[in-house]
Amino acid sequence: MNRLDLFYQIKPIIPRRMQIILRRAIASHKRKSKKYLWPIDPNAAKKPEGWMGWPDKKRFALILQHDVDTVIGLRNCARLMDVEKRWDVRSAFNFVPEDYATLPSLRKDLGESGFEVGVHGLKHDGKFFKNRQTFDRNMDRANQYLKEWNALGFTSPSMLRNMAWMAELNIEHGCSTFDTDPFEPQSKGMGTIFPFLAWNSSKTKSYVELPYTLPQDHCLFIILKEKTIDIWKQKLDWVASNGGMAALNTHPDYMNFWGTSCSNEEYPITYYTAFLEYVKTHYEGQFWQALPRELASYWKTSMIKHESPNDPLNRLSEPRSPRPLS
Numbered sequence: 001m002n003r004l005d006l007f008y009q010i011k012p013i014i015p016r017r018m019q020i021i022l023r024r025a026i027a028s029h030k031r032k033s034k035k036y037l038w039p040i041d042p043n044a045a046k047k048p049e050g051w052m053g054w055p056d057k058k059r060f061a062l063i064l065q066h067d068v069d070t071v072i073g074l075r076n077c078a079r080l081m082d083v084e085k086r087w088d089v090r091s092a093f094n095f096v097p098e099d100y101a102t103l104p105s106l107r108k109d110l111g112e113s114g115f116e117v118g119v120h121g122l123k124h125d126g127k128f129f130k131n132r133q134t135f136d137r138n139m140d141r142a143n144q145y146l147k148e149w150n151a152l153g154f155t156s157p158s159m160l161r162n163m164a165w166m167a168e169l170n171i172e173h174g175c176s177t178f179d180t181d182p183f184e185p186q187s188k189g190m191g192t193i194f195p196f197l198a199w200n201s202s203k204t205k206s207y208v209e210l211p212y213t214l215p216q217d218h219c220l221f222i223i224l225k226e227k228t229i230d231i232w233k234q235k236l237d238w239v240a241s242n243g244g245m246a247a248l249n250t251h252p253d254y255m256n257f258w259g260t261s262c263s264n265e266e267y268p269i270t271y272y273t274a275f276l277e278y279v280k281t282h283y284e285g286q287f288w289q290a291l292p293r294e295l296a297s298y299w300k301t302s303m304i305k306h307e308s309p310n311d312p313l314n315r316l317s318e319p320r321s322p323r324p325l326s
Contacts, residue, residue, distance in 0.1 A: 016265075017264065020222065020223070020264060020265065023183075023223050024223055024224075024225070026183075027183050027219070027223045027224055028224075030182045030183060031182075031183075031224065034182040037180050037182070037189070038180050038181065038182055038183075039180070039215055039231050039234065039235050040180070040234075040235060040238050041179060041180035041189060041191060043191055044179040044180060044189075044191050044192050044193045044213075044244075045193060045238075045242035045244065046192070047194065047243070048192070048194050048196070048303065048307070050303060051194070051303075052302060053243070054243075054288045055288055055298060056288065058286060058287055058288040059240055059243060059283070059286040059287060060239055060240045060242075060243055060244055060245065060246055060283075060286070060287050060288075061244075061245045061246065061287065061288045061289075061290060061295060062089075062245075062246045062247075062248075062279060062287045062288065062289045062290070063210060063245060063246070063247040063248070063290060063291075063292055063295055064084070064089060064090070064091035064092070064248055064250075064289075065091060065092045065093075065094060065118075065155065065175060065212075065247070065248070065249045065250075065292060066080065066091055066092070066093050066094065066249070066250055066251060066252055067094045067120050067155055067157075067249060067251055068093060068094060068095050068096065068120065068251070068252060068253065069096065069120075069124050069157070069251055069253045070096075070099070070100070070124070070253050071099075071100040072252075072253050073251055073252040073253030073254075074095070074100055074102065074106075074252075076252035076253070076255060076257060077093055077106060077110075077252055078106075078109075079252070079257045079269075080252045080255065080257075080269075081109075081110070081113060081115065083269065083272070083273060083276075084115075084276075085113065087273070087276040087277070087280065088280075089276060089280075089289055090113075090114045090115050090116075090289070090291060091115060091116070091291075092115065092116035092117070092118050092153060092291060092292045092293075093110055093115060093116070093117055093118070094117075094118035094119065094120035094153065094154075094155045095117070095118070095119065095120055096120045096121055096122070096123060096124050096157070097119060097122060097145045098122045098123050098141075099123050099124055107149055111150075115291075116151075116152075116153065116291045116292060116293055117149050117150075117151050118151050118152070118153035118154060118155060118292070119142055119145050119146055119149065119151055119153070119154050119155075120154075120155045120156075120157060121142075121154075121155075121156060121157040122138055122141055122142060122145075123157075124157045124158075125157070126157065126158055126160050126185075128156065128157065128160065129156075129160055129161060129162045129165060129166075132165070135162070135165050139165075139168060139169060142154065142169055143169060143170045146169070146170055146171065147170070152171060152172040152173060152292075152293045152296070153171060153172065153173045153174060153175070153292050153293065153296075154166065154169055154171045154173075154174045154176075155174065155175040155176065155249070156174070156175070156176035158184070158185055159176055159177065159178065159181075159184045159185070159186060160176075160185060160186055161176035161177065161186060163176065163177075163198040163209065164198075164199070164200055164201045165200075166198065166207070167198050167199055167200035167205050167206055167207055168200050168205060169207070171207045172207055172208065172293060172296045172297070172300070173207055173208045173209070173210055173292050173293060173295070173296035174198070174207050174208075174209055174210070175209070175210050175211070175212060175247070175249060175292070176209070177189070177190045177209055177211040177212075178190065178211050178212045178213070179191060179192055179193050179211050179212075179213045181212075181215065181216075181219070183219050183223065183224075189211075190209075190211050192211065193211075193213045193239050193242060193244030193245055194244055194245055195208050195209060195210050195211070195245060195295065195296070195299045195303075196208070196209055196211075196307065197209070197299075197300070197303070197307045207296075208295070208296035208299045208300055210245070210247055210292055210295065210296070211247065212247045212248065212249045213235065213239055213244065213245060213246060213247045213248075214232055214235050214236060214239075214246060214247065214248040215231060215232070215235065216249050216250065216251075217249075217250040217251055217254060217255075217267065217271075217272070218251055218254055218265075220232070221254070221267035221271065222254060222264075222265050222266075222267065228271075229271050229274050229275050229278070232248075232275050232278075233275075233278055236275075236278070236279060240283060240286070240287070245295070246279075246287070248275070250272060253265075254266055254267060255267065255268075255269045255272065256268050256269060257269045
């Protein structure tokens with residue numbers, strides 16, 4: 001049994017507050033030792049071969065996604081939708097189908113309002129890719145939800161992944177990786193701020209992987225205890241200056257919409273609205289704000305002739321480990 005399997009075996013018996021304390025201690029150490037590649041890995045700015053730029057010659061792309069981990073997040077979805085409507089942006093909401101009931105009316109409202117719906121594993125227990133037999137069972141059920149929800153995207157809980165297996169799902173896009181994030185359980189980053197094709201082991205089927213490139217909210221505000229969005233702004237500015245994809249994955253589970261004192265695992269929704277205000281005011285007219293399905297379609301159409309299944313970036317289960325610039 002590897003360390004990840006052991007962790008998810010004992011996780012249910014560790015009090016949540018203790019989990020957070022332990023993660024904060026580990027993250028504090030990693031933040032010091034990995035400062036050369038987080039929040040920015042300079043090597044990740046390299047443009048892919050054949051890259052022709054974003055639609056309408058936009059400077060960079062902006063992708064917003066929300067993984068809804070718990071029923072608490074589910075209850076906050078309508079509030080988050082209203083926030084994004086006010087800022088005239090749209091996003092994807094990814095639900096865990098077997099941890100809570102997602103009402104068809106909510107999915108319908110999301111679709112009719114211009115948002116996207118995706119599948120976020122089956123259960124948020126870290127076991128989707130436990131072994132091949134488990135994955136085969138999970139794949140059949142996940143494909144059923146994808147079909148029922150008319151969904152094209154899949155995001156991996158806790159970013160635990162096997163991209164070769166994930167490519168066998170009936171999906172057009174996914175998010176199971178990042179450019180750089182030493183705080184994740186599978187901590188090796190893909191070292192790119194651009195999408196890429198991920199292929200199955202037989203190299204007959206692929207999907208567009210959309211690595212998140214801005215730190216996730218829970219890590220930034222709960223684990224690292226940041227009290228401003230300065231790191232989001234710093235990373236956004238760097239991605240924009242390099243013409244990449246600014247992909248932000250946040251969680252309504254941890255957003256406090258009421259202006260009250262935040263609990264141990266909450267942060268004010270004003271952090272998120274401040275980010276939206278920053279990108280809209282500082283980069284007005286310079287970015288392509290797309291849904292994941294729109295970006296995946298564009299990427300597959302414009303880049304598939306340049307992306308070989310044998311590309312080193314598309315190694316399917318073990319991404320390359322970033323190194324500091326010499």
